[in-house]
Amino acid sequence: MSRRGYRRSSSGIFGKIFWVVVLLSLGLYWGYTRYFVFDPQRILDESVLKEKSFETNVVEIVSPKKGIKAYLFEDNTNPIVSISFMFKDAGLASDPDGEVGIANMAAALLSDGAGDLNAQQFKEELEKRAVGLSFSAGMDDFGGSLLTTSDNQKEAYALLKSALTAPRFDAEDVARVKKQLLIALKQQKEHPAGVLALDFAKEIYAGHPYSRNPVGIRNDIVNITPEKLKTFVKNHLTRNNLIVGIAGAVSEERAGVIVDEIFGELPANGRITFVREAKIDFDGREKNIPGKFPQAVSSFVNPGLPRNDKDFYPLYIANHIFGGSGLSSRLSLSAREDEGLTYNIYTYLSLMTRASLLKGGFSSTPENFARVQEIIRSEWNKMGQNGVTRKELDEAKNYLISSYNLRFASIADIADILVYMQKDNLGLDFLKKRNEYVKAVRLEDVNRVSKKFFNEKNLIFVNIGNLGEN
Amino acid sequence: MKIRFWAYFLGLVFCVGSAEAKLFGAEDFYLDNGMQVIVVSNHKAPIIRQMVWYKAGSTDEPLGKGGVAHLLEHLMFRGTKKVKDSEFNRIVTENGAESNAFTSLDYTAYYEVMDISKLELAMLLEADRMRNLDISRESFEKERDIVFQERKQVVENNPASYFSETFRRYLWQEHPYSRPVTGMPEEIQNLTLDDVYDFYRRYYAPNNAILVLSGDIDVETAKELSVKYFGGLKPTKNITKTSFPVLDKFSKTYFEMKLPRINAVRMTQSCLAPSYNTDKSRIYALAVFSRYLGEGETSKLYKKLVVERKSALSVSASYDFASRSYGSFTVSALPKENIDADEFQKELKQAIAEAVAEITLDEIENTKQKMLAGQVYLLDNPNDAAYIAGSLAGIGMSLEDIENQADYIRSVNYKDVIAAAKDLFENSSCVLGVLKPAEGGENV
Structure with missing residues (x-):
């Protein structure tokens, strides 16, 4: 009784207004964040569609x-x-x-x-x-x-x-x-x-x-x-x-x-000419093939790693962040999105049986060419020196894990995967374990391999086009 | 739960399409704002492809604004009021979705393919950019430079593409199909942000769009979610329908193009042909004829020119009936080396004439059987299904007609094929184009 009286007398009409305003503001703020601020995670949390287990036996x-x-x-x-x-x-x-x-x-x-x-x-x-x-x-x-x-x-x-x-x-x-x-x-x-x-x-x-x-x-x-x-x-x-x-x-x-x-009736074995490992001299050279075209085209290359190397996943993720993830890659963001210099710029891991490379390419009109090359070199250096950020790593892992099931869209694709699993000795349980392999990659692993493999001094360019004084 | 009930209630007003399982066993319905939704259920893997098809493409561009539809397609990834700048790409990528878009003469399509658990996010993003595009001047200018580079890379660096572009101009003349989807370089450079917004406001609306959901989803959930995310978008009144010129001047055109860097002669012949929208009654007869004439290595032209006469190294036919205006029927050949182009042209003409004369009941039944034998493969890949259903619906084909294609092919009579083939070569405008190496020899 006394408490009630106390509250009533101390807050009065202004107190009521105060609380109404606070509640109203909270309500408005809630409504604003709910309906006007975009929060991808909330959409996913509230989604009626949940992750499903998928048997990859x-x-x-x-x-x-x-x-x-x-x-x-x-x-x-x-x-x-x-x-x-x-x-x-x-x-x-x-x-x-x-x-x-x-x-x-x-x-x-x-x-x-x-x-x-x-x-x-x-x-x-x-x-x-x-x-x-x-x-x-x-x-x-x-x-x-x-x-x-x-x-x-x-x-x-x-x-x-x-x-x-x-x-x-x-x-x-x-x-x-x-x-x-x-x-x-x-x-x-x-x-x-x-x-x-x-x-x-x-x-x-x-x-x-x-x-x-x-x-x-x-x-x-x-x-x-x-x-x-x-x-x-x-x-x-x-x-x-x-x-x-x-x-x-x-x-x-x-x-x-x-x-x-x-x-069953194929011969048990035959005779195949042996192919030796490819030895490549990564000496940072640049070769220009002259020619007059609307656009000059470039390919560039650094050493890479074979599919079954223990550092394959760290390098795979480093490449993904650097130039392998399409429009969101570092190279694409800087050369394409920020400066509009090229339509397409990319890197990928080339996994030949006897040569493992980190390769890339782009094409641009001749007047943009030197600038794109400058961007590649500077991004290459940055990657080698600083590696990637925690946020970049998390986003890359999220992509690689969440997109994994997309490869099971067609029967023919699945049969191809089965062949590559055997060729690269990935193990019978690879499809079940693959996301674990990605999850296990640590920031220091990615940055260690980045330091080793993103070395601009090794980078070889071969270009074709009308590159003037280059 | 509330939302579910609400969606269920709204579901009563849906116009539900035929549920008979044919090509895909797809179903469709319309939202109150006029948006068509096509659902292809495929529960093989927990993935889905969302596609939004706008029934507007480069054909709808104002004269002199070539490339605006394509530039808009690029800018759709450059931010809305809610999802700023390039957040769209970052969000879809982080969530494991693959996303892209393409522009054609008749339509523009956007897609995301992803794990089923991420679909709602993609739906929200697509719905958002249908109405709320917000492009800064700087992004606009950068993206205009990018599409300029794209044209240089895809068309101009490749002389064979340059030939195809010229070919289209001869074939389509004053028809907007004569213009390249990319626009010409000078057109691209003169496009303004206003041009882009003008096109966007005119054509990007739920009542001019088709949503295709193909993958691990059932129709009820698809309904509920499409209402939730797209149902609230306002339709645009009186969307202008581009009208196409009538091409009735009967003409036969021949041209020859010599280009540096070209090392091998090619010959292409195209004729204007009926499409789903100009004469639905003849398209399946022509589709059967195309397969009979030149699709695959057991086709008549391949047998005659490559196997028997050995005057060509390859030859093929194709028929495009999926267009808003006229269709086209094309025969392309790679003649053997050192054959005189005029001589080959005669051989090609003769082989086509013989093939038409040799049409029999048996040959046509055999062709139809080949066309129908692999139909079950269409149930396999949800990505293919989304593309096929969307591209056909995008030019106005009803879901019923999409689903019943096998029946239409089955009902083609060999006499229809003869009539359609004769009409094609005798009563329509055709262009024969020859691409040759420039004088002074080849580049080896």
């Missing part, structure tokens, strides 16, 4: 007859099967001298007829059943992929088996593909970026097979015969260097049978 199967190992990701959402495969070290770099381009040529010709079917009959079978079959020769490895509906899988596997074990290399098809490759060699040089790619490889990998033109060498291509192609297949496409990834509507048991069916 990869199993290793061993085929019952020939004991071929493969990774399987079973997904029965749709009646589709995707098989990716790779013949390790059977790419362009291991093409024998005098036959440079043969891997590429074999890749173009393997779906041009096999067994009893000539090229047209073979392709007709593929199209009628909507079977996607393709082969490709990279610098390191020889790859391929098969996409089929469950309805047509039996025929699809038979076609792939036949392509691998009984390719025809009919003279007419070989002649046609040769002409296509020879004209591709010419078309490569129709734009400055194409010329630069070829010259860059020559400059960096001088004397090493990685300096080869990815299409091949003109005279070698001309002299390749069906016999040489058959020998190539026998020596390079074998069970010994085979990696297989299967994704889609396939059970474990069935997967083993399929692998035997397709790959």
